Amino acid sequence: MQWETFEYWGQKAVRWGANYRRTLREHPVRSQVEMGEILKSLPPCAPEEPERMEDIFADFERTILPGMTHWQHPRFFAYFPANAAPASVLAEILADTMAAQCMLWQTSPAATELERRMIEWLRDAVGLPAEFGGVIQDTASSATLAAILTMRERALDGKGNTRGLAGQPALRIYASNEVHSSIDRALWFSGIGADNLVRIPTRGPMRSMDPAALREAIAQDRASGFLPAGIVAAVGGTSTGACDDVAAISQVAKSESLYLHVDAAWAGSAMICPEFRTLWHGAEHADSIVLNAHKWLGAQLECSIHLLRDENTLRNTLTIAPEYLGTHGNEGEIRNLCDLSLQLGRRFRALKVWFLLRAEGLARLRSMMRNHVRWANEVAERIAIDSDIEIVTPPILSLFTFRLAPAGLTPDALDTLNLDLLARINDTGRIYLTPTRIDDRLAIRFQVGAIETAPEDIDTAVEEIRNTAAGLV
Structure with missing residues (x-):
């Protein structure tokens, strides 16, 4: 690529990025591809001659995008957030262009x-x-x-x-x-x-x-x-x-x-x-x-x-x-x-x-964080209504842990049950959660932190956790 064509493709990339962020809810939160699937689709050797940017961009959308877990997704409740606010993304483009x-x-x-x-x-x-x-x-x-x-x-x-x-x-x-x-x-x-x-x-x-x-x-x-x-x-x-x-x-x-x-x-x-x-x-x-x-x-x-x-x-x-x-x-x-x-x-x-x-501005960032903390507390309260769901550690800021804990199961059986619960939740692609161990027993982490998360995403999370858990007990 020459700098003469950079402007066109740069504008296309920005438009693509804006549309991607607007339509994130249409994607599964966690990638649904099988291990090795992306690798098999990639040529084994680098090209000797330049390829058209049209083809490269099309391959990006066809091959790479399905293999991405969407960390900016409003229903990404796993790990901790890795947010990328729009102004920050623009600044990164400028910094990368200067490449100092x-x-x-x-x-x-x-x-x-x-x-x-x-x-x-x-x-x-x-x-x-x-x-x-x-x-x-x-x-x-x-x-x-x-x-x-x-x-x-x-x-x-x-x-x-x-x-x-x-x-x-x-x-x-x-x-x-x-x-x-x-x-x-x-x-x-x-x-x-x-x-x-x-x-x-x-x-x-x-x-x-x-x-x-x-x-x-x-x-x-x-x-x-x-x-x-x-x-x-x-x-x-x-x-x-x-x-x-x-x-x-x-x-x-x-x-x-x-x-x-x-x-x-x-x-x-x-x-x-x-x-x-x-x-x-x-x-x-x-x-x-x-x-x-x-x-x-x-x-x-x-x-x-x-x-x-x-x-x-x-x-x-x-x-x-x-x-x-x-x-x-x-x-x-x-x-x-x-x-x-x-x-x-x-x-x-x-x-x-x-x-x-x-x-x-700091005021808007504070408002976002306060919402996230409040919503995490609400999720904990709403899923705890089910007698078989146990809140293992209460919310600290926007993070808490829980497990499915029906009576009569051994600790090892409870671990197996919760791994099954976690896999079923994540396989739907609607929300994404991760496990941890607390006092040597498996628990499931839930944290709210994505910039775009809204009340409807919180409702989706509660529905997904409760319905999936109900199907296992």
């Missing part, structure tokens, strides 16, 4: 300075103090790994990057069973090792980490010759929405001189609503926090907001300065984003945040 490499201030001054301002806008929107700065990472997994690396270097006085971990005392990181699997992977990638992730028991309806048990684990590790390095607190755990008592955990972190990272990847965006901030009371005392703007807020992947009480802690961990990245005389003045990222290459992520916040 935004690693240094000098390689794109506007990208660097806009990112700084967007961090400030979001920091203020979620009620954190002005001392917090930060950076936009690709995903929460990268932000978490950066936090674990910072814990490592802080505990080892910066010697991990230079000497490695051989001969060093084994480091320990503390978290509950409710944290995301990216925490485990961060320990793999950092060299600390998954065996050194100490799981702290939880308590109460929020399934929050027990501060007393945390203190005891740290004391035992010190006595055994381990080196405690940091704590990861969950606000809105993936499985149930579990929220740690951040204020209490931060007191432990302070008294033990440990780095505290708060994983609020999903729930953190909801803190633009002041009434939800009790869920992360004490977050202002954390050393770092991650929240995904590419989830509930609507800035599509990749866009994780990594908030830092002291940017220098991360900068000291990640900065490397070969001559070809030198700023040559302005080192004390310039803030280079690559010094705060695992990636050297950086996309212009701040542009879509800027477009999104200006086009939507």
Whole structure:
């Protein structure tokens, strides 16, 4: 394709996108293709000569679209949302067209300075103090790994990057069973090792980490010759929405001189609503926090907001300065984003945040989230009317879990029954749900988060769950 024809196909793609989003309810939420079906339809080798864009676009609609699960679907109640608001999509087109490499201030001054301002806008929107700065990472997994690396270097006085971990005392990181699997992977990638992730028991309806048990684990590790390095607190755990008592955990972190990272990847965006901030009371005392703007807020992947009480802690961990990245005389003045990222290459992520916040406004985003929370509570109440449906964990924000639990079945039989229920629901394509395990028993997650969800979609979900469950008991 030449740029002369780009305009025509770009307009066609935008028109296609607008129509796609208008007609999403006509598609099954989860793809209905069989495994390997798409692969068989694709030629085994790349073409030697250019093909017509008409043919490529037609193949996209005929071959690719049926194999897509529609994450923007208003009845996508699985996982967490991966919203892409229209203004954010437009901004991404502009950023992709410019295709800037935004690693240094000098390689794109506007990208660097806009990112700084967007961090400030979001920091203020979620009620954190002005001392917090930060950076936009690709995903929460990268932000978490950066936090674990910072814990490592802080505990080892910066010697991990230079000497490695051989001969060093084994480091320990503390978290509950409710944290995301990216925490485990961060320990793999950092060299600390998954065996050194100490799981702290939880308590109460929020399934929050027990501060007393945390203190005891740290004391035992010190006595055994381990080196405690940091704590990861969950606000809105993936499985149930579990929220740690951040204020209490931060007191432990302070008294033990440990780095505290708060994983609020999903729930953190909801803190633009002041009434939800009790869920992360004490977050202002954390050393770092991650929240995904590419989830509930609507800035599509990749866009994780990594908030830092002291940017220098991360900068000291990640900065490397070969001559070809030198700023040559302005080192004390310039803030280079690559010094705060695992990636050297950086996309212009701040542009879509800027477009999104200006086009939507915080008030509209708050209204959307409040609706989602209210609707999740309504679904839980309406399906619980059926005596055979059990609410396993109550709604935390817009997430709850349930199971079909008729009397007289063994735990294993109940697990099998609920897997059958889940498969039957998802196979219809009307809604999409996912499973989890709670206290070693299977449960089904339900969360509301798609931008386009409306009351009729909530009614559909209730009808689908209740009718399918009734057919199994």
